[in-house]
Amino acid sequence: MKQFKLFLVLAFIVATSSVSAQTTFDKWPTIKDLHEVMSETFHPAEEGNLAPIKARSEEMMNKAAQLLKSEIPLEFKTDAILASAERLQLKSKALHKLVKSNGSNAEILKSITDLHDTFHEIVGLCSAAKK
Numbered sequence: 001m002k003q004f005k006l007f008l009v010l011a012f013i014v015a016t017s018s019v020s021a022q023t024t025f026d027k028w029p030t031i032k033d034l035h036e037v038m039s040e041t042f043h044p045a046e047e048g049n050l051a052p053i054k055a056r057s058e059e060m061m062n063k064a065a066q067l068l069k070s071e072i073p074l075e076f077k078t079d080a081i082l083a084s085a086e087r088l089q090l091k092s093k094a095l096h097k098l099v100k101s102n103g104s105n106a107e108i109l110k111s112i113t114d115l116h117d118t119f120h121e122i123v124g125l126c127s128a129a130k131k
Contacts, residue, residue: 024126030070031126034063034119042116050105053112057092057099060115064092076126084122091115 025032037060041053053060068085095111103111 023130024076024123027073028070028076028126030063030067031122034060034067037063038116038119042112045109045112050108053095053108054099057096061089061092061096064089075129078125078129081122081125081129084118084125088115088118088122091118 025035037056041056041060044050044052064085068082068089072081091111092115095108095115098107098111
């Protein structure tokens with residue numbers, strides 16, 4: 001019986017956090033578009049496959065630029081989120097420049113990891129802003 005209760009608590013926590021992330025993406029579709037490119041390039045890079053980010057660095061840069069130009073939901077228009085989105089845009093430009101100048105794989109991996117962390121910083125700030 002204790003295991004069943006623990007399972008229910010864990011299932012509730014997972015469901016709650018999933019709904020929170022979905023709500024952010026539903027309210028701000030541009031961040032969802034960026035997430036698609038991020039997940040399709042970062043996760044392969046984590047495993048040593050840099051081909052996707054090398055092929056899509058310009059797309060990533062453009063999606064990051066669109067994030068700032070998009071209609072940002074009022075609840076997410078905080079100084080912290082806007083500052084993080086600006087850093088994301090700058091970091092995506094730097095990553096694209098690094099890819100175009102044939103930077104080393106280690107440099108590209110470090111850059112996309114930093115970009116990924118900044119993306120998740122924004123999503124976390126959006127979750128905090130909704131509370």
